[in-house]
Amino acid sequence: MSIKDIITVPSETLKKISEPVEKIGINEKKLINDLFETMYSSKGIGLAAVQVGILKRILVVDVSTKQEKKNPMSFINPVIKNVSKEMSVYEEGCLSIPDTFIEIERPKTCEVEYVNINGKKEIIKCDGLLSTCLQHEINHLDGKLIIDNLSKLKRDFIIKKISKIKKNPDRIIV
Ligand code: NI
Numbered sequence: 707m708s709i710k711d712i713i714t715v716p717s718e719t720l721k722k723i724s725e726p727v728e729k730i731g732i733n734e735k736k737l738i739n740d741l742f743e744t745m746y747s748s749k750g751i752g753l754a755a756v757q758v759g760i761l762k763r764i765l766v767v768d769v770s771t772k773q774e775k776k777n778p779m780s781f782i783n784p785v786i787k788n789v790s791k792e793m794s795v796y797e798e799g800c801l802s803i804p805d806t807f808i809e810i811e812r813p814k815t816c817e818v819e820y821v822n823i824n825g826k827k828e829i830i831k832c833d834g835l836l837s838t839c840l841q842h843e844i845n846h847l848d849g850k851l852i853i854d855n856l857s858k859l860k861r862d863f864i865i866k867k868i869s870k871i872k873k874n875p876d877r878i879i880v
Pocket residue numbers: 799800801802842846
């Protein structure tokens with residue numbers, strides 16, 4: 707297992723649509739392990755393969771609270787079905803958009819059809835944080851980011867700010 711570098715904006719890769727996975731082999735299993743390790747080390751609750759530069763429809767989440775046991779969940783070729791009319795709002799961050807939080811409204815509940823690591827089709831009913839988190843991650847597989855709903859002015863401002871942070875090395879006094 708290894709921790710991968712997470713791609714941050716601005717990036718053309720993050721806008722790309724990920725390809726469906728046809729066969730779950732050793733590479734896909736290793737990728738899922740790497741995604742978990744990378745997600746946990748960055749203190750995120752979800753991570754899509756595209757965020758480490760691999761355009762496969764694979765993502766991992768863990769929405770357990772600090773007090774609970776870890777609950778790693780992986781999803782291959784996930785599809786959102788039966789979204790609720792009722793909406794909920796979370797202030798969302800994204801590992802690919804550092805230090806930025808945006809209020810996003812999404813359907814409160816949904817069902818997600820996916821293939822598990824053993825190649826079996828499954829369907830999961832999601833509510834609350836899991837519902838929001840999976841919708842956010844599945845958006846990544848379609849090249850969509852939480853800043854896409856903002857005005858161009860606001861979006862450019864955020865990207866400019868992050869680009870500046872990326873360019874400036876850490877300042878140290880020794
Ligand atoms: Ni994200």
